[in-house]
Amino acid sequence: MCFPSPNFRFMLPVMCVRMTVLASGSRGNCTVLSSENAAILVDAGISCRETLKRMRAMGEDPEQLKAIVISHEHNDHVAGLEVLARKLKIPVYMSEATYHRWRREHKDDEGRPLSIERREHFAPGRSFQIADITVTPFTIPHDAADPCGFTFKASGVKIGLVTDLGYMPPNVKENLRGCDGLMIESNHDLEMLRNGPYPWMVKQRVMSRVGHLSNTALAEFFETDYDGSAAFLVLAHISEENNHPELARTTAQRALGGKMTLFNSANITLAHQDTPLQPLTLG
Numbered sequence: 439m440c441f442p443s444p445n446f447r448f449m450l451p452v453m454c455v456r457m458t459v460l461a462s463g464s465r466g467n468c469t470v471l472s473s474e475n476a477a478i479l480v481d482a483g484i485s486c487r488e489t490l491k492r493m494r495a496m497g498e499d500p501e502q503l504k505a506i507v508i509s510h511e512h513n514d515h516v517a518g519l520e521v522l523a524r525k526l527k528i529p530v531y532m533s534e535a536t537y538h539r540w541r542r543e544h545k546d547d548e549g550r551p552l553s554i555e556r557r558e559h560f561a562p563g564r565s566f567q568i569a570d571i572t573v574t575p576f577t578i579p580h581d582a583a584d585p586c587g588f589t590f591k592a593s594g595v596k597i598g599l600v601t602d603l604g605y606m607p608p609n610v611k612e613n614l615r616g617c618d619g620l621m622i623e624s625n626h627d628l629e630m631l632r633n634g635p636y637p638w639m640v641k642q643r644v645m646s647r648v649g650h651l652s653n654t655a656l657a658e659f660f661e662t663d664y665d666g667s668a669a670f671l672v673l674a675h676i677s678e679e680n681n682h683p684e685l686a687r688t689t690a691q692r693a694l695g696g697k698m699t700l701f702n703s704a705n706i707t708l709a710h711q712d713t714p715l716q717p718l719t720l721g
C-alpha cells in the first residue's frame with residue numbers, strides 16, 4: 439500500500455508499483471506485478487487454487503488481474519496456466535513459439551492438447567502494453583522454445599524479472615539497466631551441484647549455457663555490469679538441492695558490497711518455493 443507524502447495539500451493519484459512473489463523455484467514460479475490500475479500474473483507455475491490462495495493471503499485482489507504473461511513453457515512456469523486462464527477469463531501473453539511448444543507438450547487428462555481462448559503473442563524485443571504497464575520481453579539463454587525475461591514499467595518505475603538463464607549475455611545486461619527493483623536467478627552453488635545427487639546429464643544441463651544461473655555467475659554480473667540502481671533485489675529460483683539460501687545471499691552481498699556501500703542485507707530478499715514474499719513496493 440502506498441501513501442501520498444504528508445506534504446501534499448491535495449490528494450494526488452498515488453503512484454506505485456508492487457511486486458509480490460507467490461512462488462519461486464523448480465516446483466513452481468508465479469509473481470504478481472501491480473500498478474495503480476492493473477495487475478499481471480507473471481508465470482503460472484503453481485495450481486490455480488494455490489495461486490489465488492497466496493494472492494489473497496498477501497492482500498492481492500485476483501479481480502485486479504488483467505493478464506497472465508508467460509516466460510517459457512517449462513512446467514514450473516505453466517502448471518496452473520490453463521485452469522487459471524479459463525477461470526479468470528483473462529488473456530494470456532506468450533510468444534508464438536512458446537505457445538506451440540506448450541500445446542505440444544501439455545495435454546489434458548484424456549491426452550488432448552490444451553488450448554487457451556484469449557491469447558496474445560508477443561515478440562522478444564518488442565514492448566507491449568497491459569493497461570498502464572509497459573511490458574518488455576527479451577530473449578534469455580535457456581533450453582526452451584523461446585524463453586524470455588521481462589521488464590515492467592509503470593508510473594516511471596522499472597522492475598526487471600529474469601530467471602532460468604544459463605548465463606548473462608549482453609542483451610540481458612542491457613535490458614536490466616536502470617531497474618528500480620530486480621528479481622533475478624541465483625539458482626545453484628557450483629560445488630554443491632557438482633557434488634550433489636543429480637545425475638550427471640542433469641548436472642550438465644543445469645551448468646550449461648542454456649541452463650540456470652549460478653550464485654557465482656550472478657555475483658560476477660553484480661561485480662562487473664550491474665548499475666546498482668535497484669532499491670530491492672530478490673534472489674530467485676534458488677535450488678533446494680544444490681544451494682543454501684544463505685550461501686546465495688552472502689555471495690550476492692559480497693559481490694555488491696565491494697562496490698556499493700548502500701547495499702545491505704535489508705535490500706536483498708530471498709524468494710521461496712512454498713511461502714509467498716511480503717509485497718515489495720516502489721514509487
Ligand SMILES: [Zn+2]
Binds near residue numbers: 463515602
Ligand atoms: Zn524454472
Ligand SMILES: [Zn+2]
Binds near residue numbers: 512582602
Ligand atoms: Zn525453465
